[in-house]
Amino acid sequence: MLEFAMLVIMVTTLVALLVAYRRGRQGFQPAEPESGTLYVTGVSPRPDAEGEQFVTITGNLFGPSVPETVVYGRFVWDVNQWPAIGDYIPVVYPHGKPDRWQIARPGTGR
8 A cells, every 4th residue: 555655646746747847847936026116105104213123114016917006014124215105116026916015126136
């Protein structure tokens, strides 16, 4: 019985590898993130402390594959460059999933 179970596992693994290979190995590579823009509609108050502090940002995200979507997030931010209502911030997100957005890092292309 144990030999049969091992045979089934090995055949299943082989079939999965063949399917992934035939698809051009796309099954093992994550899709490239899409670029979008966040229009800031709300931001937490700037603290009196110096350095990096937590900020909560609310806004409307829009990009090539999603309609305008309301999102929010919490980030560590330099107090001297605190975001303001009306700012446009470049963001990235997985294709069709704007709720998983991240701030695009300058100079990295993401």
